[in-house]
Amino acid sequence: VFSLAGEACKKVIFNVPSKLEANKIIGRVNLKECLRSAALIQWSDPAFRVLDDGSVYTASAVVLSGEKRSFTIWLSDIKKQVRKEIIVLLEHQKKVLKKRQTKETVLRRAKRRWAPIPCSMQENSLGPFPLFLQQVQSDAAQNYTIFYSISGRGVDQEPLNLFYIERDTGNLYCTKPVDREEYDIFDLIAYASTEDGYSADLPLPLPIRVEDENDNHPAFTEAIYNFEVSESSRLGTSVGAVCATDRDEPDTMHTRLKYSILEQTPRSPGLFAVHPNTGVITIISHYLDREVVDKYTLIMKVQDMDGQFFGLMSTSTCVITVKDSNDNAPTFRQNAYEATVEENAVNVEILRIPIEDKDLINTANWRANFTILKGDEQGHFKISTDKETNEGVLCVVKPLNYEENHQVNLEIGVSNEVSLAREVSRGTSTNRALVTVHVKDLDEGPECSPQVQYVQIKENLAMGSNINGYKAYDPDTKSSNGLRYKILHDPNGWIAVNEISGSITTSKVLDREATTPKNELYNITVLAIDQDGRSCTGTLAVNIEDVNDNAPVILNDYLTICKPKMGYIDISAVDPDEPVHGAPFSFSLSTPSPEINRIWTLTKVNDTAARLSYQKNADYQEYTIPVTVKDRAGQSATKLLRVNLCDCTHPAQCRSASRSAGITLGKWAILAILLGIALLFSVLLTLVCGVYGAKKSKHFPEDLAQQNLIISNTEAPGDDRVCSANGLTTQTANNSSQGFCGTMGSGMRNGRQETIEMVKGGHQTLESCRGHHHTLDSCRGGHTEVDNCRHTYSEWHNFTQPRLGEKLHLCNQDENHMPSQDYVLTYNYEGRGSPAGSVGCCSEKQEEDGLDFLNNLEPKFMTLAEACTKR
Numbered sequence: 001v002f003s004l005a006g007e008a009c010k011k012v013i014f015n016v017p018s019k020l021e022a023n024k025i026i027g028r029v030n031l032k033e034c035l036r037s038a039a040l041i042q043w044s045d046p047a048f049r050v051l052d053d054g055s056v057y058t059a060s061a062v063v064l065s066g067e068k069r070s071f072t073i074w075l076s077d078i079k080k081q082v083r084k085e086i087i088v089l090l091e092h093q094k095k096v097l098k099k100r101q102t103k104e105t106v107l108r109r110a111k112r113r114w115a116p117i118p119c120s121m122q123e124n125s126l127g128p129f130p131l132f133l134q135q136v137q138s139d140a141a142q143n144y145t146i147f148y149s150i151s152g153r154g155v156d157q158e159p160l161n162l163f164y165i166e167r168d169t170g171n172l173y174c175t176k177p178v179d180r181e182e183y184d185i186f187d188l189i190a191y192a193s194t195e196d197g198y199s200a201d202l203p204l205p206l207p208i209r210v211e212d213e214n215d216n217h218p219a220f221t222e223a224i225y226n227f228e229v230s231e232s233s234r235l236g237t238s239v240g241a242v243c244a245t246d247r248d249e250p251d252t253m254h255t256r257l258k259y260s261i262l263e264q265t266p267r268s269p270g271l272f273a274v275h276p277n278t279g280v281i282t283i284i285s286h287y288l289d290r291e292v293v294d295k296y297t298l299i300m301k302v303q304d305m306d307g308q309f310f311g312l313m314s315t316s317t318c319v320i321t322v323k324d325s326n327d328n329a330p331t332f333r334q335n336a337y338e339a340t341v342e343e344n345a346v347n348v349e350i351l352r353i354p355i356e357d358k359d360l361i362n363t364a365n366w367r368a369n370f371t372i373l374k375g376d377e378q379g380h381f382k383i384s385t386d387k388e389t390n391e392g393v394l395c396v397v398k399p400l401n402y403e404e405n406h407q408v409n410l411e412i413g414v415s416n417e418v419s420l421a422r423e424v425s426r427g428t429s430t431n432r433a434l435v436t437v438h439v440k441d442l443d444e445g446p447e448c449s450p451q452v453q454y455v456q457i458k459e460n461l462a463m464g465s466n467i468n469g470y471k472a473y474d475p476d477t478k479s480s481n482g483l484r485y486k487i488l489h490d491p492n493g494w495i496a497v498n499e500i501s502g503s504i505t506t507s508k509v510l511d512r513e514a515t516t517p518k519n520e521l522y523n524i525t526v527l528a529i530d531q532d533g534r535s536c537t538g539t540l541a542v543n544i545e546d547v548n549d550n551a552p553v554i555l556n557d558y559l560t561i562c563k564p565k566m567g568y569i570d571i572s573a574v575d576p577d578e579p580v581h582g583a584p585f586s587f588s589l590s591t592p593s594p595e596i597n598r599i600w601t602l603t604k605v606n607d608t609a610a611r612l613s614y615q616k617n618a619d620y621q622e623y624t625i626p627v628t629v630k631d632r633a634g635q636s637a638t639k640l641l642r643v644n645l646c647d648c649t650h651p652a653q654c655r656s657a658s659r660s661a662g663i664t665l666g667k668w669a670i671l672a673i674l675l676g677i678a679l680l681f682s683v684l685l686t687l688v689c690g691v692y693g694a695k696k697s698k699h700f701p702e703d704l705a706q707q708n709l710i711i712s713n714t715e716a717p718g719d720d721r722v723c724s725a726n727g728l729t730t731q732t733a734n735n736s737s738q739g740f741c742g743t744m745g746s747g748m749r750n751g752r753q754e755t756i757e758m759v760k761g762g763h764q765t766l767e768s769c770r771g772h773h774h775t776l777d778s779c780r781g782g783h784t785e786v787d788n789c790r791h792t793y794s795e796w797h798n799f800t801q802p803r804l805g806e807k808l809h810l811c812n813q814d815e816n817h818m819p820s821q822d823y824v825l826t827y828n829y830e831g832r833g834s835p836a837g838s839v840g841c842c843s844e845k846q847e848e849d850g851l852d853f854l855n856n857l858e859p860k861f862m863t864l865a866e867a868c869t870k871r
Contacts, residue, residue: 008085008086008087009033009034009075009084009085009086010086011086011087011088012027012029012086012087012088013091014026014027014056014089014090014091015091015092016064016090016091016092017064018063018092019061019062019063019064020061020062020064021058021061022060022061023057023058023059024057025057026056026057026090027056028053028054028055028056029050029054029056029073029086029088031052031053031054031073031086032054034075034084035077035084037077037079037082038075038076038077038084039076039078040074040075040076040077040078041073041075041076042073042074042076043073043074044071044072044073044074045071046059047060047062048062064092066092067091067092068092069089070087070088071087072085072087072088073085073086073087073088117134117136117206119133119172119206119207119209120208120209120210120211121133121174121208121209121210121211122210122211122213123178123179123210123212123213124177124178124179124213124215125174125177126177127177129174129175129176129177130164130173130174130175131174131175133163133172133173133174133208134171134172135169135171135172136148136165136172136190136192136206137170138170138200138201139201140192140194140200140201144194144195145194145195146192146193146194147167147168147192147193147194147195148165148166148167148168148170148191148192149167149190149193150172150189150191151191152186152187152188152189152206153183153187153188154183154186154188155188159183161175162174162175162176162178163175163188163208165190170190178210180211180213180248181216181248183210184209184249185209186207186208186210187205187206187207188205188206188208189203189204190203190204190206191203191204212249212252212254213254214248214254214304214305214312215248216254216312217313218244218245218246218255218302218303218304218312218314219244219246219314220242220243220244220300220302220314220315220316221242221244221245222242222316223316224316224317224318224319225240225242225300225316225317225318225319226319226321227239227240227281227321228321228322228323229283229288229320229321229322229323230322230323230324230325230421231289231290231291231322231327232325233283233288235285235286236282236283236284237282237283238280238281238282239281239282241278241279241281242259242274242279242281242300242302242316242318244257244259244302244314246304248304253304253305253306254304255304256304256306257277257303257304257307258276258277258302258306258307258311259274259275259276259277259278259279259300259301259302260300260302260307261274261298262300262301262315263299264297264298264299265296266293266296269285269287270285271283271284271285271287271288271296272284272298272320274300281318288322290322290323290324290325290360291328291358291359294321294322295319295320295321295322296319296320297318297319297320298317298320299316300315300316300317301313301314301315302314302316324359324365325359325365325421326359326364326416326418326419326421327420327421328357328358328359328365329357329415329416329431330356330357330368330414330415331357331414331431332353332355332414332431332433333354333355333356334433335432335433335434336433336434336435337351337433337435338436338437338438339351339394339437339438340437340438341396341400341437341438341440342439342440342442343399343401343439343440343444344399344400344442344444345396345399345400346399347396347397348395348396349393349394349395350394350396350437351394351437352392352393352394353370353383353391353392353393353394353412353433354390354391354392355368355390355391355414357390357416359416364416364417365416365418366390367385367390367416367417368385368390368414368416369385369414369415369416369417370383370384370385370413370414371412371414371415372410372413373411373412373432374410375408375409378398380398380400380408381397381398381408381410381437382395383412392412392414394410394412394435400437400439401475402439402440402441402442403441403475403478405439406439407439408436408437408439409434409435409436409437410434410435410436410437411432411433411434412433412434412435413431413432414431414433443532444474444475444534445530445532445534445535446473446474446475446483446528446530446534446536447472447474447475447536448472448528448536448537449472450538451538452538452539452540452541453470453471453538453539453540453541454521454540454541454543455467455468455504455540455541455542455543456542456543456545457506457510457544457545458510458544458545458547459509459510459511459512459513459545459546460509460510460511460547460549461506461509461510463506463508463509464505464507465505465506466503466504466505467503467504467505467506468504469485469497469498469502469503469504469526469540470485470497470502470504470526470538470540471502472485472528472536472538480502483502483528483530484499484528485498485499485500485501485502485526485527485528485529486499487524487525487526487527488526488527488537489524489525490524490525491522491523492508492514492522493508494507494510494522495524497526504524510522512546512547513550513577521542521543522542522543522544523539523540523542524540524541524542525537525538525539525540526538526540546577546578546580547577547581548577548581548631548633549577550575550576550577550581551575551629551630551631551635551636551637552573552574552575552582552585552629552635553575553576553637553639554572554573554627554629554637554641555571555572555573555574556571556572557641558641558643558644559571559612559641559642559643560643560644560646560648560651560654561614561643561644561645562648562650562651562653563614563618563620563646565648567613567614568611568613568614569611569612570609570610570611571609571610571611571612572609572610573585573587573608573609575635577631577635581632582631582632583608583631584632585607585608585610585630585631586629586630587602587604587628587629588602589602589626589627589628590626590627590638591626592625596623596624596626599615599618600612600613600614600623601613601614610629612627612641614645618645619645620645621644621645622642622643623642623644624641624642624643625640625643626638626640626641627640627641
């Protein structure tokens with residue numbers, strides 16, 4: 001009990017009817033706005049209740065005697081000692097009637113009774129027709145003559161002329177029966193007007209409701225329902241649901257349906273039930289067994305009027321198919337079986353075991369899986385299932401030995417491909433059977449067991465050494481007596497076998513390093529034969545024990561060191577012996593010369609490599625260095641390494657140069673060179689004779705000859721010029737193909753003379769203007785008379801143009817006959833300001849600016865300038 005000072009928040013007003021039903025909401029109060037931390041809500045009037053969200057409900061039926069009623073809501077926060085109250089005021093709802101404002105002052109009415117009048121009619125009424133429904137009246141009829149009319153569906157809309165009203169009295173009639181399922185309500189509009197057409201009242205909505213009659217039978221949605229259910233289903237499992245509809249008015253007794261099962265076939269036992277309201281069919285019995293009955297037919301009934309006897313009903317058929325479950329375990333027809341098999345037989349069928357299973361044939365519930373439970377620990381047997389007959393087929397997959405076991409007892413189990421749906425006792429005689437297999441004895445040949453036998457021999461063992469070899473035995477006597485041995489395969493022919501005892505001897509000295517791969521066993525195939533010629537084969541695996549009989553070997557022969565880029569080079573060694581006789585290796589210089597010992601040093605890099613270094617003052621040459629390498633057991637070898645100390649950036653450069661320097665000429669090459677020299681002398685002799693004869697022929701005019709480009713490095717240019725037989729001033733001695741061609745040929749020296757060749761280097765002759773061939777050496781060492789070289793200008797032009805064009809085309813190609821700009825270049829106009837005018841062919845510039853340097857040409861260009869100005 002506590003007391004807090006109350007503080008009013010606000011007043012809440014609700015407009016409510018005069019009568020309030022119980023448990024009806026009348027409004028909502030915002031409690032958080034008044035006191036957010038309120039933990040306790042109380043109110044003063046027990047006729048109401050207030051929820052935590054502020055909703056106000058009636059606790060019982062309330063009638064407002066006066067126009068207003070109020071009560072108080074208290075909100076309390078005990079921790080903060082705060083209490084606030086809200087006053088709730090309930091006011092009676094007042095209906096405001098709107099008065100119709102009429103334009104005519106002639107018609108005045110004191111009281112109005114023109115209002116919607118509830119009206120209904122029974123569907124499928126029996127009459128008599130026309131059937132009186134009700135009378136429509138207007139208050140204006142007290143003072144004036146009023147005429148009535150109606151419109152709407154059933155009057156001037158389909159169905160036409162179903163209703164009509166008497167014009168004078170306002171009596172409303174129906175002319176024929178009405179089906180509610182077709183028309184459930186007719187919204188008519190009634191009109192009241194005076195004789196002169198004035199509307200005395202507003203149009204009156206006049207709804208006519210058609211009351212339902214139970215004239216429709218309920219109907220199932222399907223004529224036949226088909227359901228499936230597993231035979232292992234539990235009680236209460238839903239099989240399916242039936243559904244029916246009724247065209248009568250919803251939410252009435254006419255459409256309240258009840259479902260039931262009229263009949264079940266087969267009749268007993270009763271396995272199914274249907275929910276009367278939902279139509280869901282469920283299982284109510286444990287006796288559902290497909291092996292007994294696999295299909296049930298139910299006659300379903302549905303009835304309206306909540307299933308009362310006077311309600312309308314209809315029926316439908318429901319077919320329930322029982323699906324198979326693995327509720328039957330497979331069983332053997334007998335508990336014990338016997339079979340016989342010969343020893344050493346393999347992949348033979350010895351027994352077929354039939355079973356019985358009541359489940360559906362050719363399904364996973366029926367198909368059997370056989371298992372050998374006991375007795376086959378060595379894997380001699382295999383059991384499988386015949387898919388057609390469902391029998392177990394027992395086969396021998398590994399030969400049996402009569403001497404080891406005369407009889408084998410097997411325990412066979414059987415199950416289905418899927419697990420059992422119900423608990424079935426396991427381990428009984430019904431799903432287990434004993435099979436006794438009798439093994440028949442046969443006279444067998446020798447047996448090579450074990451198949452692979454091992455022996456160890458040291459390599460380098462003396463030839464003819466005797467070692468224990470392969471042993472086979474007779475399985476009947478368990479002895480090796482009477483057996484003969486023979487080697488079928490020996491990869492290297494190292495081993496010989498004693499035919500009687502099976503022992504082996506070395507026919508050669510064994511070398512472990514000769515086998516491939518070295519670390520694997522050396523396998524020999526041995527054949528054992530008894531007195532009857534029966535045989536078996538086995539493998540004798542020889543482990544060749546390693547001996548330190550190999551010294552380490554240096555892999556390198558020739559080494560190239562680029563000085564000074566490379567200050568050292570690494571050398572490595574390998575040992576074909578096993579690691580115990582191999583690395584780590586020790587490297588050293590073996591009795592080197594004082595020069596080698598002064599220049600070269602060896603240092604260890606790792607267990608198999610060493611680093612060969614040289615002094616900085618070492619000369620560029622090839623050195624021969626003796627290097628000794630020794631393994632851990634002291635086995636050593638010495639190798640002479642050829643080391644080329646070369647001036648290079650990459651060892652490949654030194655190797656290519658050394659190969660070129662090392663080329664020697666054979667006798668045929670020397671003979672070919674001598675023949676070539678003789679041929680060259682004969683060609684030169686011919687050219688000299690041709691030049692001497694050409695002195696008497698025509699020569700080019702002197703003025704034309706001066707148009708050729710001549711460069712001389714002497715102080716008196718042109719004094720030492722020589723004239724060739726075809727009128728060109730040239731020099732052919734020591735001709736070279738390098739330098740400029742065509743416009744400016746390669747410069748050549750012969751004593752003090754230097755000329756410019758007009759043809760591409762390498763071509764020693766030019767055709768004369770008369771078709772004769774002359775050499776360019778015809779004028780060597782002296783001057784030729786100009787008069788002897790005179791020709792007409794046209795002859796000179798016709799001779800030089802095509803030949804110079806061809807020579808220029810050849811000169812403008814590189815070694816691969818591709819166009820190149822490194823030889824003959826195109827020159828353009830030099831521009832203004834040059835005393836030589838335009839040299840044309842000597843400039844590559846496209847613009848005319850920046851060419852003032854031509855005004856100060858060096859002496860060697862002056863001759864070119866003079867030749868270009870003489871036009």
